[in-house]
Structure formats: C-alpha cells, structure tokens
Amino acid sequence: MKHKSIWKLAKRHKKRASRIAKETDVLIIGGGIAGMMTAYLLKDSGLKVALIDKGEIGNGVTSCSTGKLTYLQGNYRNIATTQSKEDAKLYLHSQREAIRLAKHIIKKENIDCNFEEVDSYLFSSNKSDEKELKKEAELLEYFGIPFLWMQDDDFILPATLAFKVEDTAVFHPVKFVKGIAAKCSNVEIIEYVTAKEITKHEDVFFVKTDHNLWKTKELIVTTHYPFFLFPGTIPFRTHLERSYLIASEVEETLPECGISVGKETLSYRFHKDDKNYLLFASESHKMTNHIDYEKRYDEMEEKFKAYFPYKMEYEWMTHDVVTDDSIPYIGMLKDHLFIATGFNKWGMTNGILAGKVISDLLLEGSSPYQKLLNPKRRQKLSTLLSKRSLSYLELSTLYVRTTLIKNHFFYRNAYVINENGTPYGIYIDEKGIEHKVYNKCPHMHCNLIFNSNDKTWDCPCHGSRFTVDGDLLQGPSTTSIKIKDK
C-alpha cells in the first residue's frame, strides 16, 4: 500500500525564488484552494496581485481532502445551536453558491478536473444516531431544500437510515487548483517561499520571507492555519481534527458520495479517471486526543475490510481547522489584513467561498456573508464554556502526557530523550542510522510526537509537521527543528 494521497502529483523541480525585494497591491500567502481562488477572482481587478507558497501550489491540505463539493455536511444542527437557524440557512446558501461558482468556472475555463455532478447522502450508521439525522432533515425542510429518504438496502455502507440531495459534485482538488492557477497569467505566483513575519508601517505591510521582503497594501493569509498568533488568536478559538483516508481501485463507480452523522464519521465518494477509485475516510479525532496514529490506521483498515471487498491501494491522513460554532473564519481580521481558516473539513466549498467573500470585500467593500463568517465574531458564552474549556483540558492533558513520560517510545523506531532538560526526538531508519531533531514545535512549543506511517514528527497541538531530519513540511511553524537551529 502507498502511504500518500491519491491526489498528490509528482513534485516538480524547485524554481529558484528571487532575493530582490518586491512590491505589490495585493499579496496572498498560501496557494491552496482558498488562496488560489482568491487570486483567480482578483486577477482582472486591475490590482497588481501576487501569491507566494511555501511549497508547490495545491499541495497542502487541499491535496489530501476527499474532494466533495457538497452542502450536505451534517452540521446545520450545530450552527443552529451555536448561532441560530437563520445563520444555518445563510451558511447553506453560501455552500450552494460556492458549488455553483465552481461549476461555472470549470465550464467557462474548460478546466479538466474530473468534475462530476453526483447526489450526496447523509446517513446514520447506527440506531442511536438516527435522531441526529432526523434533526438535519428537519432543518433542510425548514430551509426549503428538497431531499429524499432512502431504503437502507439502497446504500453502499450499512446505514440504518439515509437521505439524499441533488446539486452536489465531486472533483480532483489539485487539478482544479492547478487549472485555475493556469488561468491567472496576470498574477505573479511564486512557489517555495515561506512567509515568516508580518509588520505594518503607515498602512503598508512588510512580509519577511526566507528569500526576500514583500511590500503590499492588502494582505491575504490563506495558509490553512495562520502562522501568527496576533491578531486573531486563532489557536485559542479553534482546534484541529485529524482524519484517515483510503483509496481503492474499483471497476464501477456510482454517481454519489456520502457522510454519516453522529460520533463515528464514515465518508465516501467515487473518483472516475484513467482508473476508477473508491475513497473512504473514517477515524476522525481531535489531534490532542490520540497520539497513536498507527492504531487509528489499523482501525480504519479493519472497517474498510468489513465494508468492502477491494484491495487498499493508498492511505493517508490529514487534518483540518475546526471552529467552535462550525462556521469558518473568512474576512477582514484587521484593516487590510484578510484571513480564511477554520473550514471544519469543508474547505472545498469554503475555500471557493473564501475567494468570493475576500474578493467581494476588497473590490465591492461588502459581502452578503461577511457578518456570518466574520473572523472577529464573538461566541455565545455557552459555546465557550462547553467547547473551549474542554479543548484546554485536553490540550493540558496532552502536554502533561508528552512531557512527563521519559524516553517516550513511538512504535519501536522512534523515541524521545531528555538531555539536560532539552527534549530530542530520535528516529532510527531501516539502515540503523540515527536522525536526531529538537523535539519542540517552534510555533507554540508543544512537544512533538512521531508519526510512524509518514515518518514525520508532528505537532499534536496546531498541526506543524517536520521530516525526521527536522525540515519543515507543514505550518503554522515557519522554521525547522534541525538541531543547529535550536
């Protein structure tokens, strides 16, 4: 089995980035679906637009998603509780608008990204979750969205109850991002440049990167998770959830995708290309709750084998930023500084929406969704008490767990030692060679844990990832954990 996402394309050669300081009207940091959509929608604005990415565009979390474009996300009852029914309705409209926009752009630009209109199913995988499913159905009815209840024998997973909606789709997320990038000839796109620091003097932002300095009037941060704490204090208002995925070659595909409600998340879709695939995701958990990733992979494989007779070809894991009220943070964080994060595992639609909302705010001065998505919005006290306090408790437990255990072993080939109060992570490779790194995440100093499937050191608090030699793979950290950098 290959330990990588089915969407990841072969890496291109790095182009050497310029060391010369640059000036632009709009700088976008991060070329995932959110950043690239924003660039696409600003490309003909008459403004000088540039986009930088730490790696190759489209190769971040976007390249690890399931690639569904759906408004049937099983989260309307959360929004109705944490905010209001009207907010849930507006959120639904935003998701439908994002799907329509994606369809329109794909057609207009003739983007080859395996876009296929399919039905979306929501289902309960056991009797006790049926009540939750019915609540989602009641809300859809209230919103005036047509849906159809299904017989359980019509369904590919063992569902006790299910319903479906139309006007949803699936696509290849990386081909989509690369496709729109190819249409942005008047946007300067620079890859393999990491933004490290932002300062502002007299209405101008200065962005220090590992190569050069950028000067810009408008700054848009679409790095999945912001790499700064202030403004916004996003780490204190979100948590990360990790999920595990499998792709398996199949002969036939079905024009449908689905997700379960309730505690156990099961999700699937089909993908039609030169070969056909079934994608299956399960084992969603808060990053802080489990440090034994291997066990989660085993559990997902067991489930897959129980449900499907196919050979597993690819497996990978990824995480997304989850907000307390199930609504993303998209919009202006401070004068001329925009962000898009907290997509709650629905960043295909919300990344497209982010492009629309941010470009509308910049060009028109308003968006119908700006209040709903406002990154500075306050949470209800009840939400703060129930969700935030639990998150802090989990984070503290994790910190104690990964600090107090001396010489913590991670699946035979990696362990953590403490030398004179400094923690080091050591990985022994197949040839017996030792790879030693500093074992604290430079972002907010959480202890790192070893991910034996991907052979990476991962931060369970905010999701930064590093190679066994300490090179930075994924932020919010902007520096490596190589010992010489200590």
Ligand SMILES: Cc1cc2nc3c(=O)[nH]c(=O)nc-3n(C[C@H](O)[C@H](O)[C@H](O)COP(=O)(O)OP(=O)(O)OC[C@H]3O[C@@H](n4cnc5c(N)ncnc54)[C@H](O)[C@@H]3O)c2cc1C
């Ligand atoms: C298991 C799973 C399945 C999912 N399936 C779906 C789905 O079916 N449908 C759906 O709608 N959503 C889905 N999602 C959610 C979706 O994948 C994400 O929300 C979305 O891809 C996030 O896009 P992004 O542009 O914010 O981030 P990214 O794609 O990660 O892009 C951010 C970019 O910023 C760059 N970057 C980071 N830091 C810096 C820096 N300091 N300097 C320069 N560049 C930087 C990175 O290199 C990266 O390219 C899923 C999520 C998970 C976890």
